[in-house]
Amino acid sequence: MYQYHDFDKDFVKDRVSEFRAITQRRIDGVLTEEEYKPFRLQNGLYLQLHAYMLRIAIPYGTLSSRQMHKLADIAERWDKGYGHFTTRQNIQFNWMKLQDVGDVLEALAQADMHAIQTSGNCIRNVTADHFAGAAKDEVEDPRITAELLRQWSTGHPEFAFLPRKFKIAVTGCRDDRAVTAFHDIGIQIIRNQAGEIGYRILIGGGLGRTPLIGQVLSDFVPKADLLCYLESVMHIYNRYGRRDNKYKARIKILVQENGLDETKAQIEAHFHAIKQTHPPLSQALVQKITSDFAPPDFTKIGAFDLEAECALSPSFARWVAQSTDKHRDDNHVILTISLKKHGATPGDATASQMRIMADIAKRYAYDELRVSHEQNIILPHVPKPHLLTIYNLLKKAELATANTGLVSDIIACPGLDYCGLATARSIPIAQQIATHFDTLKSEYDIGPLKIKISGCINACGHHHVGHIGILGLDRAGVENYQITLGGDGTQDAAIGQRTGPGFSFDEIVGAIDKIIAHYLAKRTSRDETFLDYYKRVGMTPFKDLLYHD
Numbered sequence: 001m002y003q004y005h006d007f008d009k010d011f012v013k014d015r016v017s018e019f020r021a022i023t024q025r026r027i028d029g030v031l032t033e034e035e036y037k038p039f040r041l042q043n044g045l046y047l048q049l050h051a052y053m054l055r056i057a058i059p060y061g062t063l064s065s066r067q068m069h070k071l072a073d074i075a076e077r078w079d080k081g082y083g084h085f086t087t088r089q090n091i092q093f094n095w096m097k098l099q100d101v102g103d104v105l106e107a108l109a110q111a112d113m114h115a116i117q118t119s120g121n122c123i124r125n126v127t128a129d130h131f132a133g134a135a136k137d138e139v140e141d142p143r144i145t146a147e148l149l150r151q152w153s154t155g156h157p158e159f160a161f162l163p164r165k166f167k168i169a170v171t172g173c174r175d176d177r178a179v180t181a182f183h184d185i186g187i188q189i190i191r192n193q194a195g196e197i198g199y200r201i202l203i204g205g206g207l208g209r210t211p212l213i214g215q216v217l218s219d220f221v222p223k224a225d226l227l228c229y230l231e232s233v234m235h236i237y238n239r240y241g242r243r244d245n246k247y248k249a250r251i252k253i254l255v256q257e258n259g260l261d262e263t264k265a266q267i268e269a270h271f272h273a274i275k276q277t278h279p280p281l282s283q284a285l286v287q288k289i290t291s292d293f294a295p296p297d298f299t300k301i302g303a304f305d306l307e308a309e310c311a312l313s314p315s316f317a318r319w320v321a322q323s324t325d326k327h328r329d330d331n332h333v334i335l336t337i338s339l340k341k342h343g344a345t346p347g348d349a350t351a352s353q354m355r356i357m358a359d360i361a362k363r364y365a366y367d368e369l370r371v372s373h374e375q376n377i378i379l380p381h382v383p384k385p386h387l388l389t390i391y392n393l394l395k396k397a398e399l400a401t402a403n404t405g406l407v408s409d410i411i412a413c414p415g416l417d418y419c420g421l422a423t424a425r426s427i428p429i430a431q432q433i434a435t436h437f438d439t440l441k442s443e444y445d446i447g448p449l450k451i452k453i454s455g456c457i458n459a460c461g462h463h464h465v466g467h468i469g470i471l472g473l474d475r476a477g478v479e480n481y482q483i484t485l486g487g488d489g490t491q492d493a494a495i496g497q498r499t500g501p502g503f504s505f506d507e508i509v510g511a512i513d514k515i516i517a518h519y520l521a522k523r524t525s526r527d528e529t530f531l532d533y534y535k536r537v538g539m540t541p542f543k544d545l546l547y548h549d
Contacts (some may be wrong), residue, residue: 044115061089068358070111163241181493204255347375408434416456424472465489
């Protein structure tokens with residue numbers, strides 16, 4: 001895990017001091033809210049419906065137990081006792097008082113954390129595969145690249161005032177858990193035919209008003225050229241990206257309007273022009289970052305008969321089956337802790353729950369946690385002998401819901417409960433869907449199914465890539481929910497297609513129930529997932545079901 005050096009500590013300390021000084025001018029009335037807004041956004045501070053919201057950066061989703069404890073302390077001391085983990089692998093505190101934010105940032109700095117560039121028209125928090133360093137099929141730990149990009153992009157003078165926000169994701173596997181195809185830049189670490197490690201670069205992906213799948217900008221960028229190449233991508237975007245309309249200011253629109261070939265030609269021309277004079281990538285820096293992400297010593301854990309232990313407890317066995325994935329070492333597993341207890345707010349964790357997860361990680365899982373873009377917490381390296389102990393501890397904390405990847409493991413944005421941009425509620429819909437299918441006891445029969453809910457067209461809930469997506473809109477002052485089917489955020493990227501007219505707040509859960517009941521009745525076998533079934537039969541049966549029955 002990356003450790004702050006003196007430069008990092010001084011940098012963050014100076015930003016906290018600057019924030020305090022300028023925020024005091026706002027409190028004193030010297031600055032208006034409009035004058036203060038650009039500055040607060042550069043430091044992750046939003047003005048929501050009811051209060052200020054502070055978004056904390058968790059680079060590539062990686063936390064230590066010390067950092068998770070600090071987040072718990074902040075939730076308890078300055079918020080309402082909980083935090084909300086987001087699809088950018090960050091955490092948000094929704095009830096901040098302006099006069100307290102400087103103290104919160106100082107507390108974060110004590111744990112080597114900050115809120116820099118979690119908002120504003122800049123390069124945002126670089127995200128990565130939440131199974132990084134643990135996945136069996138990984139070419140290289142993507143957090144090494146993500147940390148290099150974090151250091152390159154933080155405070156970069158040319159990219160502090162881009163046309164719009166800019167998002168980068170990195171994966172080291174073919175199985176894409178980082179949703180790279182729907183980022184401004186998606187990076188996949190690969191090997192070429194010569195066995196050299198480099199990068200496949202996607203450009204122009206994104207959701208929101210104009211959902212687009214990223215296109216391949218380069219099949220292979222050598223490691224040594226990555227920063228120089230991305231510098232050129234950013235330069236062309238910053239120079240030619242539209243600033244006349246914020247809805248058309250993303251790089252995906254630049255690529256769409258100019259075409260991939262023209263955009264690539266401009267980037268390549270700039271890249272070749274600066275490559276000779278661009279400072280070479282410091283190999284000492286790369287080696288230092290690489291050493292920070294050295295894996296734990298897995299050899300200390302011997303073989304363990306997990307199947308025999310599962311045979312003694314059906315509930316434990318179900319939790320293991322649903323919550324764990326294969327690890328690069330056969331004596332370990334990757335554990336997903338669901339933050340989606342039925343009826344709870346997706347992604348929320350109390351201060352007490354944060355502390356319990358932190359203590360488990362420190363004692364039983366090499367002191368490392370991850371935030372997934374699916375709003376859950378991952379323990380990437382869990383020795384199999386510790387699983388039953390961990391399960392019992394999580395069960396006491398109401399964190400042992402065995403629903404990872406199932407119908408109640410829903411991504412949902414804050415919606416109208418918090419967000420000033422929202423046009424409909426998201427959280428209550430997610431809660432009702434989860435409790436409905438829990439009551440039916442049908443989750444395990446349904447199998448893998450990703451439902452994603454957004455409370456407005458900005459798509460913070462990633463509804464476009466849900467197997468079932470739900471978009472809440474305002475129709476003449478009434479909440480109206482559109483349904484999309486067939487979305488996919490993996491390496492098989494697809495944008496969900498609308499079923500037709502939307503449904504009211506009172507109708508939407510029933511509509512989802514109809515869709516899933518139809519799938520259960522018509523699938524060829526239990527092995528045919530909802531997404532597989534949709535790909536086989538298409539939209540027509542669902543349209544007939546929803547609108548013509």
